[in-house]
Amino acid sequence: MAPSTASAATAEALPLPRLGAMPLAGVLRLVRTPNVGPVTFFQLIRRYGSADAALERLPELSLRGGRARPLTPSSIFDAQKELDAAARFGARMIVYGGAEYPSLLHMIPDPPPLLTVTGDAALWTKRTVAMVGARNASANACALAQKLARELGAEGITVVSGLARGIDAFAHKGALATGTVGVIAGGIDTVYPPENAELYAQLRERGAIITEQPFLQSPFAGAFPSRNRIIAGMSLATLVVEASPKSGSLITARLALEQGREVLAVPGSPLDPRARGCNRLLKDGAVLVEEAADVIEALGQARPIGTEDHPPASYTLPPPRSVSEAELAEARKLLLARLSHVPTPVDMLVAQCSLPPGVALTVLLELELAGRLQRQPGNRVCLTSGA
Numbered sequence: 121m122a123p124s125t126a127s128a129a130t131a132e133a134l135p136l137p138r139l140g141a142m143p144l145a146g147v148l149r150l151v152r153t154p155n156v157g158p159v160t161f162f163q164l165i166r167r168y169g170s171a172d173a174a175l176e177r178l179p180e181l182s183l184r185g186g187r188a189r190p191l192t193p194s195s196i197f198d199a200q201k202e203l204d205a206a207a208r209f210g211a212r213m214i215v216y217g218g219a220e221y222p223s224l225l226h227m228i229p230d231p232p233p234l235l236t237v238t239g240d241a242a243l244w245t246k247r248t249v250a251m252v253g254a255r256n257a258s259a260n261a262c263a264l265a266q267k268l269a270r271e272l273g274a275e276g277i278t279v280v281s282g283l284a285r286g287i288d289a290f291a292h293k294g295a296l297a298t299g300t301v302g303v304i305a306g307g308i309d310t311v312y313p314p315e316n317a318e319l320y321a322q323l324r325e326r327g328a329i330i331t332e333q334p335f336l337q338s339p340f341a342g343a344f345p346s347r348n349r350i351i352a353g354m355s356l357a358t359l360v361v362e363a364s365p366k367s368g369s370l371i372t373a374r375l376a377l378e379q380g381r382e383v384l385a386v387p388g389s390p391l392d393p394r395a396r397g398c399n400r401l402l403k404d405g406a407v408l409v410e411e412a413a414d415v416i417e418a419l420g421q422a423r424p425i426g427t428e429d430h431p432p433a434s435y436t437l438p439p440p441r442s443v444s445e446a447e448l449a450e451a452r453k454l455l456l457a458r459l460s461h462v463p464t465p466v467d468m469l470v471a472q473c474s475l476p477p478g479v480a481l482t483v484l485l486e487l488e489l490a491g492r493l494q495r496q497p498g499n500r501v502c503l504t505s506g507a
Contacts, residue, residue, distance in 0.1 A: 121383040121401065121405040121406040139165070139171075139215040139216050139234075140215055142170055142171050142172075142215075143171070144213060144215065145196060145199045146172045146175065147234055148199040148203065149171065149175060149193055149194045149196060149198075149199045150165075150193070150194075150233075152194040152199065152202070152334060153175070153193045154491070155488055155490070156178075156488075157495045158230045158233055159495055160485050160488050163481060164177075164485070175193045179191055179192070181486050181489050182486070182489040182491075184486045185483075185486030185488070185490030186486075187490035202334060206308070206335070209309055209335075210324075211236050211308045211309075212238070213234055213236050213237075214234070214235050216231055216233050216234070220237070222244045224353060224354055224356070225353045227353075227379070227380075228349065228352075229378070230349065230497060230499065232332040235331065235332055235350075236307075236331050236335075237308075237329065237330050237331075239323065239325075239326075240327065240328050243278045243299045243301050243328050244301060244328070244354055246276055246278045247277045247356060247419060248277070248279075248301075248354055248355045248356055249278070249280065249355055249357050249358075249359055249419070250281065250351045250355035250357070250358040250376070251268065251269060251279050251280070251281050251288075251291040251358075251359045252281060252287060252348075252360055252363075252368075252373075253287025253360055253363050253367075253369050254361075254363050254364060254367055254369065255286040255287075256285075256286060257286035257287045257290075257394065258392065261287060261361050261386070262289075264386065265287045265290040265294065265361045266290040266293055267294060268294065268361070268409075268412050269290070269292070269293070269294030269295040269300070270294040271411075272412050272415060273294070273297060273298030273299070274298065275416060276298075277415075277416075278295070278300065279295040280300070280302075280351055280354050280355050281300070282302065282304070282347060282348070282351055283304050283320065283323070283329070284313070284316075285313055287362060288302075289316055289319060292319055292323060292327070293319065295327075296322055296326055299328070300323065300327045300328075301328045301329075302320070302327065303330045303347055303351045303354070304329060304330070304331045304333075304347065305343035306331065306333050306337050306343070307331060307333050307335045307337040307338075308329060308331050308335065309336065310333075310336070310338055310339070312338070312339045330354075331347075332346065332347075332350065345368070345497050348371050348372040348375055348497070349497040349498075351372055352372050352373075352381060355381065356382065357376070357407075357415070358373055358376035358381060358383055358384070359386070359409060360373055360383070360384070360397065361385075361398070362395060362398060363395075364394050364396060365393075365396050365397050366397075369397065370400075373385075373401060378498050382419075383406045384406055384407040384418055385398040385399075385406040385407070386398055386409050443482060447479060448479065448482065451479045451482075451483045452483050452486075454475065455469060455480065455483050455484065458473060460503060461502055461503050461505070462502060463501065463502045464500060465500055466480075466481075466500070488501075492504055492506075
């Protein structure tokens, strides 16, 4: 399946700032502040130059977006508490641009500014393939996932998956001997689902575990699509082994396409609802996979991924105070009239409202900080339930 091309908006992007020179506690505070997602995080850093400077401006910006009371940034006490907890747990925090940060994640539209990891970072310096599929997968599909993962691992390819039930678990089991990476939707210290506790321990010892969620955070519905963008973003290709039409695995496949990566699928019986998602992907042009050699061949034919083809974020914010309040008020009215509770691409909103990109992004940032706007993977935005 041919990867999506970058949008006109994305083509105007500038490289994201590297965070390694900034105090880690400040970066962590900004990341953990409510209503600050990855896209807004980097827009704030670009605009104000550092995490500490951005933290000072959050209360004012949130009030401009319509928040009743100023947004309170995460405290230095909470940041230090989490840093200490990571050290005690044997985990570490890595920032965008750091030596251990997965290189392929630099190239997606909404990279996580900070990740908590445990295990061997060398695993994602190899060729990587995401393997995902149904939680209630068939016995045959689970056996195939384990076999494919084992054979890919033997070829020096790292298998990335989500440590969930079904296909994810068997993909990890198949690749344990050579190392596998689990990307989770909760805190690094949270085992989910509980029956994967032994597998989680094995990945800590023989593989790696990654999350963007804070310590003690239980998985929640909104964390899974965000987790899926990391799974796809770390990988040269995403292989779907078995999936129903409404499976979260198809979200991962869609995100992979939007990130410019290859999508592969295992065909299944039309009589099994769990195969319909994969069969649909194949109809749409995904690479058909029956054995590990098919995956290896697809990796060999994949076009090179570079920041010039897939810049990491769309548009840039104007410098502070360069936009008049009257212009912002008019843009706010136009955007709120177009926004709904259904996720909409930012590019579409900007084009339909005929707004300068910097003005539109300033308003969207203020609305997000006010808690009235929610960002979705794939550079989409929607109103929050209370807006």
